[in-house]
Amino acid sequence: MPRILAIDTSTQVCSAALLINDEVQERYEVKPQQHTRLILPMIDGLLAEANISLQQLDAIAFGCGPGSFTGLRIVAGVVQGIAFAADLPVIPISTLWALAQGAYRIRNWQKVITTLDARMGELYWASFQLDNANKMYAIEAEQLCSLTKVPLPSDNDWYGVGDGWLNFAEVLKQQLADKVIEVEPNLYPHAQDVAVLAAVAYQQGKAVAAEQALPVYLRDNMYKPNAK
Numbered sequence: 144m145p146r147i148l149a150i151d152t153s154t155q156v157c158s159a160a161l162l163i164n165d166e167v168q169e170r171y172e173v174k175p176q177q178h179t180r181l182i183l184p185m186i187d188g189l190l191a192e193a194n195i196s197l198q199q200l201d202a203i204a205f206g207c208g209p210g211s212f213t214g215l216r217i218v219a220g221v222v223q224g225i226a227f228a229a230d231l232p233v234i235p236i237s238t239l240w241a242l243a244q245g246a247y248r249i250r251n252w253q254k255v256i257t258t259l260d261a262r263m264g265e266l267y268w269a270s271f272q273l274d275n276a277n278k279m280y281a282i283e284a285e286q287l288c289s290l291t292k293v294p295l296p297s298d299n300d301w302y303g304v305g306d307g308w309l310n311f312a313e314v315l316k317q318q319l320a321d322k323v324i325e326v327e328p329n330l331y332p333h334a335q336d337v338a339v340l341a342a343v344a345y346q347q348g349k350a351v352a353a354e355q356a357l358p359v360y361l362r363d364n365m366y367k368p369n370a371k
Contacts, residue, residue, distance in 0.1 A: 144162070144163075144164060144165050144342060145162075145201035145202060145342055145345045145346070146161075146162065146163045146164075146195070146199065146200045146201050147161075147162045147200065147201060147202050147203070147204050147234070147338050147341050147342055147345065148160075148161055148162075148186065148189070148190075148197070148200055148202075148203050148204070148225075148338075149161075149162065149203075149204040149205065149206075149236075149334040149335070149337040149338035149341055150182060150186070150203070150204070150205045150206070150218055150221060150222060150334055150337070151205065151206035151218065151238070151241065151332050151333065151334045151337050152178040152182060152206070152211075152214040152215075152217050152218040152221075153206040153207075153208055153209070153210025153211060153214045153215055153218065153238040153332055154210050154211060154214065154238070154259065154306070154331045154332060155173060155174075155175040155211075155331070156171065156172070156173050156331040156332065156333075157171075157172050157174060157177065157178040157181045157182055157185070158170060158171040158172070158185070158332075158333055158334035158335075159182060159185040159186050159189055159334050160189070160333070160334035160335040160337065160338045161189040161190070161192075161193055161195075161338070162335075162338040162339065162341075162342060163193060163195070167335045167338055167339065168189055168192065168193065169333065169334055169335040170185040170188060170189060170334075171333060171334070172185075173331070178214055178217050178218075179217055182217070182218075182221055183221070186225075197225060197228070197229035197231065198229050198230075200229070200231055201231070201232075201345065202231055202232045202233065202234050202341065202345050202350050203222050203225055203226050203229075203231050203232075203233050203234070203356075204233070204234040204235075204236055204337050204338055204340075204341030204344075205218045205219070205221075205222045205233065205234075205235060205236065205337065205356065206218060206236060206237075206238045206241055206332050206334070206337050207219075207235035207236060207237065207238070207356075207357070207358055207359045208237070208238050208358045208359040208360055208361070209237075209238055209239065209259060209261065209267040209285070209287070209359060209360060209361045210238045210259060210267075210332075212360070215358035215359075215360070216358065218358075219356050219357060219358050222353075222356040223353050223354065223356045226353035226356060227353045231353070232350035232351060232352060232353070233350065233351055233352070233353055233355065233356040234341040234344050234345055234349060234350050234351070235351070235355075235356065235357070235359070236337045236340050236341050236344065237269075237285060237359070238259070238267075238332050239257040239258075239259070239267060239268075239269040239271075239285050239305075240257075240269070240271065240279060240281065240340060241332045241333065241336040241337045241340060242255075242257040242259075242304055242305055242330065242331070242332045242336075243255040243257050243269070243271035243279040243304070244271075244278065244279045244336040244339060244340055245304075245330060245331075245332065245333050245336045246302065246304045246327065246330060247273055247277070247279060248335075248336060249330065250302070250327060250330075252302040252304075253272065253273040254270075254271075254272050254273075254300060254301045254302060255270070255271050255272075255279065255301070255302050255303070255304055256268070256269070256270045256271075256296070256301050256302070256303045256304075256323065257269050257270075257271065257303075257304055257305045258293075258303065258304075258305045258306075258307030258308060258315075259305045259306055259307055260306050260307050260309075260310045260311070261287055261361075264289060264290055265287055265288065265289055265290070266287070266288055266289075266290065266293065266307045266311070267285065267286075267287060267307070267361055268285070268286055268287075268288050268293055268294065268307070269281060269282075269283070269284075269285040269286070270282040270283055270294075270296060270301070276343075278339075278340065278343060279340075282296075285361060286361065287361045290311055290314050290315075291314075291318075293315065293318055293319075295318065295319065295322065296319075296322055298322075299321060299322050299324075300322075300324055301319075301322055301323045301324065302323065302324055302325050302326065302327070303315070303323050303325070303326035303327070303328075304326070304327045304328070304330045305328065305330065305331075306328055306329075306331075307328075308326040308327075308328040309328030309329065310328075312326070312328070
């Protein structure tokens with residue numbers, strides 16, 4: 144199992160996690176607009192606790208988006224700086240993918256629609272399902288969509304997570320009718336789920352050079368993480 148430092152600042156939550164020998168430790172705080180102040184002390188604390196240096200890691204992973212424009216710029220800058228300094232590869236992990244993995248870890252939900260408020264009456268949207276290795280995989284490409292044009296799943300028994308369900312609950316409930324069983328709008332991406340997914344990506348040879356630690360905004364492109 145690779146040793147991975149993971150970081151996520153894509154939403155109002157700031158978190159960092161360290162994965163070593165199948166065990167993960169995480170620092171997690173809900174403090175909007177304080178990510179720049181929090182993230183480096185979180186990283187330093189995790190490394191000190193584990194008595195490990197950056198140079199002893201195999202890679203750095205990060206929540207690459209979609210999410211807050213400012214938060215994604217922060218995480219990309221931090222990851223690039225650390226990766227260049229320690230000569231480490233990076234592993235971009237979708238924010239929506241990590242959110243779905245967290246829904247399985249926390250609630251044991253295995254069919255999950257993740258959605259984040261993209262502002263301007265739009266949503267970041269994706270659906271995921273659990274595989275035999277207990278990892279989420281994408282059913283369809285992540286996308287930016289309007290409130291009135293969310294992609295409807297073809298079957299039922301889905302669960303919803305992310306703040307899109309908080310801010311636009313009534314509109315979404317009307318469109319999805321009985322396809323969604325339950326929603327958890329207050330669940331946010333965790334760095335520990337970024338780390339777990341990144342470990343799989345690392346073993347699949349998907350680590351990239353530090354200069355490729357770039358945000359994914361979805362306004363310009365489509366992204367389908369680990370699809371089958």
